[in-house]
Every structure is written in C-alpha cells, then in structure tokens.
Amino acid sequence: MEAAAWRPGLIETMDQLGFEHQKPRLVLTGITKRYPSVVANDGVSLSVRPGEIHAVLGENGAGKSTLMKIIYGVTKPDAGTILWNDQYETIVTPAQARRMGIGMVFQHFSLFETLTVWENIALALDEHVPTAQLAAQITEVSEKYGLPIDPYRLVHSMSVGERQRVEIVRCLLQEPKLLIMDEPTSVLTPQAVLVLFKTLRRLASEGCSILYISHKLDEIRALCDTATVLRGGRVSGTAIPKNETNESLARMMIGGELAECHLTPREPQEVRLEVEHLKLASPDPFGTSLKDISLTVRSGEILGIAGVSGNGQKELMTALSGERLSSPGSMIKLLGQPVGDLNPAKRRAIGLTFVPEERLGRGAVPPMSLASNALLTGARKGMVLKGLIHPAVMRTFSKSVIERFKVKCGDEQSVASSLSGGNLQKYIVGRETMLQPKMMIVAQPTWGVDVGAAQLIRQALIDLRDQGVALLVISEELDELFTISDRIAVLAEGRLSPSVRPAETSIEQIGTWMSGKFGDKAPDRVVPANSDLETADAQA
Numbered sequence: 001m002e003a004a005a006w007r008p009g010l011i012e013t014m015d016q017l018g019f020e021h022q023k024p025r026l027v028l029t030g031i032t033k034r035y036p037s038v039v040a041n042d043g044v045s046l047s048v049r050p051g052e053i054h055a056v057l058g059e060n061g062a063g064k065s066t067l068m069k070i071i072y073g074v075t076k077p078d079a080g081t082i083l084w085n086d087q088y089e090t091i092v093t094p095a096q097a098r099r100m101g102i103g104m105v106f107q108h109f110s111l112f113e114t115l116t117v118w119e120n121i122a123l124a125l126d127e128h129v130p131t132a133q134l135a136a137q138i139t140e141v142s143e144k145y146g147l148p149i150d151p152y153r154l155v156h157s158m159s160v161g162e163r164q165r166v167e168i169v170r171c172l173l174q175e176p177k178l179l180i181m182d183e184p185t186s187v188l189t190p191q192a193v194l195v196l197f198k199t200l201r202r203l204a205s206e207g208c209s210i211l212y213i214s215h216k217l218d219e220i221r222a223l224c225d226t227a228t229v230l231r232g233g234r235v236s237g238t239a240i241p242k243n244e245t246n247e248s249l250a251r252m253m254i255g256g257e258l259a260e261c262h263l264t265p266r267e268p269q270e271v272r273l274e275v276e277h278l279k280l281a282s283p284d285p286f287g288t289s290l291k292d293i294s295l296t297v298r299s300g301e302i303l304g305i306a307g308v309s310g311n312g313q314k315e316l317m318t319a320l321s322g323e324r325l326s327s328p329g330s331m332i333k334l335l336g337q338p339v340g341d342l343n344p345a346k347r348r349a350i351g352l353t354f355v356p357e358e359r360l361g362r363g364a365v366p367p368m369s370l371a372s373n374a375l376l377t378g379a380r381k382g383m384v385l386k387g388l389i390h391p392a393v394m395r396t397f398s399k400s401v402i403e404r405f406k407v408k409c410g411d412e413q414s415v416a417s418s419l420s421g422g423n424l425q426k427y428i429v430g431r432e433t434m435l436q437p438k439m440m441i442v443a444q445p446t447w448g449v450d451v452g453a454a455q456l457i458r459q460a461l462i463d464l465r466d467q468g469v470a471l472l473v474i475s476e477e478l479d480e481l482f483t484i485s486d487r488i489a490v491l492a493e494g495r496l497s498p499s500v501r502p503a504e505t506s507i508e509q510i511g512t513w514m515s516g517k518f519g520d521k522a523p524d525r526v527v528p529a530n531s532d533l534e535t536a537d538a539q540a
C-alpha cells in the first residue's frame with residue numbers, strides 16, 4: 001500500500017543535523033504490544049532517516065528489545081503501523097526483514113564454533129553461493145569496513161570481538177539499509193569499541209540507517225546522531241545525544257536524578273578467599289584453561305577482575321563456585337577451609353553466594369516463578385525446615401528482593417523468563433546479596449542493566465563490603481571496576497595479572513593488560529603506587 005503524504009518525524013531538530021532533505025527510511029507510528037502483565041510498547045512512534053545513527057535507550061523493561069523484535073519480524077505488534085521506504089509493511093519473519101534490507105546483530109551471537117567463518121555465513125544466506133565466491137565477498141566486505149576476518153578460520157579459534165565481526169560482516173553481505181545493534185559493545189575491549197564505531201560511522205556515511213541500543217551513555221553521546229528514550233513502554237523524549245550530558249539522558253530515562261555510589265577507603269580484615277596456584281584444564285575444547293591463578297580477597301574488600309569474556313572468566317567462576325571441582329582441595333580456601341573439592345551447596349553452607357554470568361539456566365530457572373527461584377539458593381534461610389518447603393518464607397524473601405532492587409515484574413509468582421533481561425539480573429544479584437554471605441562472587445553484575453539500576457547494584461555490593469563481606473567481581477565494564485574495586489587484576493588467556501589499586505592505574509593500562517601483556521610475574525601482587533609494570537617487575 002502506498003503511504004499517505006510523508007510528515008516530518010518526531011525530531012524536528014533533525015534539521016540541524018543535515019538530514020532535512022531526507023525522507024525517513026523507517027517510520028513507526030503508534031506501535032503497541034501488550035503482554036498479560038504489562039504493556040511493553042504503548043503507542044511508540046519513531047523515525048529513522050538514511051545515514052542516521054539513532055539510539056534507543058531506556059530503563060530495563062522500558063520496551064527497547066520488544067520494539068526491535070517488532071521491526072525485525074520476531075514479534076507481532078497489537079497495533080500501530082510500520083512505514084518502510086514510504087510503503088506500509090507487515091513484517092512477519094526475520095527472513096522477510098532481511099529481504100527488505102533490515103539486519104540485526106544480537107547481543108548473544110549465534111555462530112557454530114566448529115564451523116569456519118564462511119560456513120557460518122553460508123548458513124544465513126537465502127541462496128547458495130559457491131565457496132570461493134563467498135570467501136572473496138567476505139574478504140572484500142571485511143576489508144572495506146575495517147573488520148578483517150579470514151573466511152577459512154574456525155570460529156572457536158576467534159576472540160569474542162572477532163566473532164562479532166563475523167556477525168556484522170554476515171549482515172553487511174546482505175547490504176542492509178537498516179542495521180539494528182543490540183548492546184554491541186558489552187563484549188568488546190575499549191580498543192575494539194573504537195574500531196566498531198569507525199565501521200558504523202562509515203556505514204552511516206554510505207546511507208545505512210542504524211538503530212543502536214545501549215545502556216552506555218558515553219558511547220551513545222559519542223556515536224549517535226539522535227535518540228529516542230523509552231520509559232514504561234512509551235516515548236518519554238527525543239534528543240540529540242551530543243547536546244546532552246549523561247545526567248540529562250539518565251533523567252529522561254528514569255524520570256529523576258541518578259544516584260551516585262562511593263567507595264570510602266577502609267582497611268580490609270582477615271582473608272576470606274585464598275586461591276593458590278590454581279591450574280585447571282577447561283572441560284570445553286574451546287574453553288580457556290586456568291594457568292596458575294593465585295589471589296586473595298579479604299573481609300571488607302572488593303577485588304575486581306577485568307578482562308574480556310572467554311579468557312577464563314567462566315572457568316574461574318565455575319572453579320570458585322564449586323560447579324567444577326579442583327584437586328587438591330587446598331588450591332581454593334574459603335574462610336581458611338580447603339573447598340576445592342566441595343560442591344556448591346557445601347561452599348554455600350560456609351557462607352559463599354555467587355551470581356553466574358548466564359542468568360538464564362545458571363542464575364535462574366526460566367520457567368519457574370521468582371519465588372521458586374529464591375528457593376534454589378536460599379533453602380538454608382528458613383525456606384526449607386525439616387525437609388518441608390515453607391512457601392510463605394519463600395514469598396516474603398522474594399518480595400523483599402523485588403522491593404529493594406526495584407525489580408519490574410507482576411509479582412513474586414511471575415515466571416523468571418517473562419522478565420526483561422536487566423530485571424532478571426537485578427533479581428538474581430538481589431537474591432544473592434540478601435542471603436547475607438561472608439564471601440560473594442559476582443560475574444558481570446550489571447550486564448544489560450540500565451544506568452539507574454546499575455548504580456543500585458553497585459551500591460549494594462559496596463554496602464556488603466562495608467559490612468565486612470569479601471567480594472570478587474568479574475566484569476567487562478572497566479568504569480564499573482574502577483568505581484567499586486579496592487584492587488583490580490586482569491584475567492587474560494587464563495592468566496591473572498598482578499592486582500593494582502584503581503587510583504594507581506589507568507583504563508589504558510588495564511586495557512593493555514587485557515590483551516595479555518603483563519609479563520609472567522607472580523599474580524595478585526599489588527603493583528606499587530605510580531609504577532608501571534616494568535618497574536614492578538624489576539622490583540619483584
């Protein structure tokens with residue numbers, strides 16, 4: 001159907017950006033999507049022009065993913081219209097979206113590790129392309145956009161950043177007119193983020209429209225021309241990010257001021273976790289073995305472990321939680337007790353709680369209610385007495401987590417999988433925090449969590465530290481680790497760097513360590529003030 005006359009989009013100020021002569025490529029009007037307990041999108045309108053990089057931001061559960069899934073044909077809206085190049089469209093499948101020229105790079109990749117780059121890309125193509133021709137196309141596109149990849153390389157041998165390139169090149173081969181990127185930088189080193197931005201700017205300069213979802217306000221201000229802010233499923237505002245501050249953007253998202261969190265210096269007390277020369281082969285043929293890891297974490301202290309996922313983070317987490325046993329047991333000591341050969345339940349009984357990286361499946365059981373999910377790790381906290389489950393205790397505990405961590409959901413009986421990613425994360429971190437641990441291990445505490453909720457979670461971790469809990473936080477967010485850590489170390493290629501106080505290092509130095517360049521000297525050694533690693537090495 002031919003559209004009625006085109007009207008200017010929501011952002012009149014677009015004219016300042018040089019887009020005034022461009023008709024929008026995509027116009028969403030009044031998009032509404034209802035779920036049983038929530039209206040995920042409530043009359044959302046948004047327009048994107050050719051060459052525009054348009055951010056979509058909002059709190060967890062604001063409706064961003066739902067909107068993107070509607071554009072990509074994964075979810076069907078209950079009301080509203082989609083105008084694509086002046087034509088009304090009903091997008092019913094991702095294949096149709098791709099044929100129209102819409103590509104999407106998801107936060108979690110969908111590559112087969114045992115296949116090569118070209119094989120993975122061939123699987124996503126609608127028609128057959130001979131291998132040599134496809135390989136040549138991959139090389140051409142990847143070189144053109146500054147994303148070098150070898151088409152014959154096996155995916156399992158690639159870093160996370162390289163895998164993301166494969167996903168992007170896969171989209172680019174289909175010459176998209178609109179590229180949707182869902183939190184693309186959460187898995188990248190700071191250096192790789194710069195490369196990605198260069199690619200996206202180049203694509204935009206060639207007329208590709210980009211919809212960019214992120215919780216990272218600095219990045220949005222650096223990259224995006226325009227932004228639509230969602231709150232509670234509705235558009236709460238539009239903005240030109242570079243004219244805004246992080247605070248003003250956050251205000252549009254949360255409708256109030258952003259809380260700040262502070263780490264006041266304090267003397268750590270007795271050692272709660274001690275890891276000595278932990279060597280552990282990864283059970284996963286494509287995993288990373290742990291190579292002689294030593295570290296200590298004391299009561300009242302947060303040790304931050306920086307590094308890009310895939311460098312042994314998963315293996316360290318499973319070894320410390322007890323999901324994988326290590327022998328001799330004395331390689332890991334919890335409150336002075338050898339625990340390497342104890343299972344997670346026995347370690348929890350000593351006072352350990354932990355938040356794994358994968359919230360669905362490991363952190364929570366998706367089809368179970370939030371209350372039942374509380375029981376999984378909180379059985380000792382009065383939820384099970386003499387072998388009997390006490391539903392009232394379970395529900396009260398869940399309610400208190402929901403309230404304290406501002407989890408947006410129906411109630412404690414809501415099924416875990418119905419929560420938006422960030423809200424489930426808040427629930428899991430809240431649950432483990434409120435179990436009153438002596439030692440807590442958290443992987444990616446604010447992954448996919450909005451700025452307001454991220455501050456809430458960070459403050460909760462700091463509060464625990466101030467109460468004397470020892471915390472080990474594995475995170476890819478360097479800013480986060482610099483805010484909450486007493487010491488930071490880097491895990492790269494299964495090796496742990498020395499630890500360093502945040503005030504005595506820089507994001508650049510940690511970024512360099514993240515690429516594995518920190519020498520072979522003893523780990524968990526605090527690097528002295530104002531020294532670079534060479535000096536520290538010389539002193540060791």
Ligand SMILES: Nc1ncnc2c1ncn2[C@@H]1O[C@H](COP(=O)(O)OP(=O)(O)OP(=O)(O)O)[C@@H](O)[C@H]1O
Nearest residue numbers: 035040060061062063064065066418419420421422
């Ligand atoms: N399949 C579903 N069933 C029930 N509710 C759903 C479903 N998918 C999404 N929702 C609800 O719709 C709302 C919007 O979710 P959505 O995932 O779009 O938010 P989001 O802005 O992408 O959040 P986040 O930043 O946490 O990813 C949330 O309240 C969520 O619980």
